[in-house]
Amino acid sequence: MKKILYAAILLSLAKPASSFAQLKPPSVVSGSIDMAGASDEQLIGYTNHHDARVRVDAFSALVEKSHPACFSISLTHLNDIAEIDVKDGCFAETVMVGDAMIDKYAPYLKTTNGIEEKQVRDSMLLYTGAATLRSRSQLLQTMQPQESYYKRIRSLAVDEGDKNALVALAKYRKVEDKAFFISKLRADGTDLGHALFALSHFTDADFMPHLERIYKRSRKTKRASYLSELFRTIAAYGNDQSLAFLEKVYEQHKRRTQSPYLAAILTATEERRDPLYAGLETQVKKTISKRL
Structure with missing residues (x-):
């Protein structure tokens, strides 16, 4: 299992972070590619298609087949910030491809192997995932403090100004972070709002x-x-x-x-x-x- 996860990490790092953000506008109408009739190899290829909708549909088809490549494919799209429209009954929302794939694969993270996979995915979201992904923001808001992540969390909050990281940092309740949070309490606007929300944990x-x-x-x-x-x-x-x-x-x-x-x-x-x-x-x- 560890070899599989290590290979997944290497695969996810093989694609430049900006590759999906710079894709050409969609030119394929959703449904124009027959996912049901496509082979597994073709579906894997479609997950790199220039059309965001095709990428998500192909990944969904692979998930339905429980294909073993799904996890590694989802990791390669942690920087895929192209947007698609998703409908749920009468409701519709716009989501990023990276989030759509994470959502689709989420049920599989509840399996035995999924525990280790989630640890790998969460780590990669923190270190290499696109800052605008909803999944990354949710992780920072809900994760419990782990000492191995402290330096990264602090860097996100202090050095990179990631407001979503304030909650994660506050949960560590470290004395050395008090001066930083006090500086945020002296601020105004959204910085103050995020700091107040975070300090309910500190x-x-x-x-x-x-x-x-x-x-x-x-x-x-x-x-x-x-x-x-x-x-x-x-x-x-x-x-x-x-x-x-x-x-x-x-x-x-x-x-x-x-x-x-x-x-x-x-x-x-x-x-x-x-x-x-x-x-x-x-x-x-x-x-x-x-x-x-």
Whole structure:
């Protein structure tokens, strides 16, 4: 199995990262190639076709056959950012070829061999996968911290400015990363929003003064951006200080009609489901109901 996975890695690295991004526009109408009548060799060839739709259809046909080359083929397309339209009943969405292949092969990763395959695929997504792939973003958002990936995760967040990597980095809860996150809390716009979301996984006392400053700034400027992310992170502390802070915010805004602050507090406490906030949650609900 290890030899197969090693060969798959070598195969995936054989194609330049930009090769699929620079393909010519589609010139073959979907369905004009008979995938059902194609041989396995032809299908494998079609996975490198210049038409994105043909590549995905050919790969899907190989997956249906449980062809052993499917995993290695999917790795060669981790930089395939050409887009296709995918329909699911009445709904339609645009997805990248790399994501479409990962989605199609996903059920096979639940097998015995799939555990090792997923480890290889995840590693390659982090190190060589296209930054715009949805699958890569989802991996960074959901993966659990592994020390072997720490340097890469930190490089993505700090050096490459990958906002999706902030959550993954925060989960390591390392002291040496606190200064970096504090710098993000001093930022504005989407950088601040992503940092607040990430820090719900890294509750440290050193961040609390900066979180309080963000709240005070929102009141002063009358801009309620990222309140949900801010209060979710504060609620994640789950201690007397976080409760006192949220109660103070409630007292400051309970007489205001349709206050976004109350709605954000309610969202944070409901999602947290911490008995610590039960009393506050009840108060907020009663106040909001009176305003309706």
